[in-house]
Amino acid sequence: MTAPPEQIKTVAVRVRYFAGARAAAGVQEETVRIPRPGGRAVTVSDVIAAALNLHDEKLTKVLPACSFLLDGVAVRDRGVEVADDATLDVLPPFAGG
Template sequence: MTTTDLSTTVTVRYFAAAAAGAGCDEETLVVPVDATVGDVTAAVLAAHPGLEALLALCSVLAEGRLLRDPAAPLAGATTVDVLPPFAGG
C-alpha cells in the first residue's frame, strides 16, 4: 500500500460480470488512508459509472474478509475483491 498524508492506494480485483463491466480484472485506485468499503465503492464508481447497478449486488471482500457495511473500515487491507452473484456452484 502506497501512502501519502491523506490518501493511499488499494488494488481492486474484479470477477465475472464486474470484470466485464469494468473492462479489466484488476486496477489500483486511490482512497483515503482510513478508507471504508463505501470509499472503495465510490472510487470504483468514479472510475466506472456504468457499474452502479451491478455493484449494488456485489459482495466486497477486503483481504478475503466479507464486508457488507459501507461504513466498515478496510483496516489496512491492500486488496479488495468485487464479486457479483454467481449462478450454479
C-alpha cells in the same frame, strides 16, 4: 521508516473484479487511490465510490448486487476501515446448480 497512518495522504487499494463485474469494469483489477482529507479513515464505501468514478454506468448497474471481500474476509458493513495496500474483491452473484 513509514509514515504513521494519520499522515498518509491517500490510501491505495487493489480492486479485483470477477465475472460480470470484470466485464462491466473492463479490467481485471486496478489500483484505486482514495484521498484522506484531514487524515480521516477510508471505508469500503469510499473505495466503491472511487471505483465507480473511474467507470461508466455498466459498473454502476452491477455493483449494487455484488458482495465484497476485504483482504479475503467478507464485508457486511461498508463502513469498515480499509488500510493502505488492502485488496477489495468485487464478486457479482454467481449462478450455480
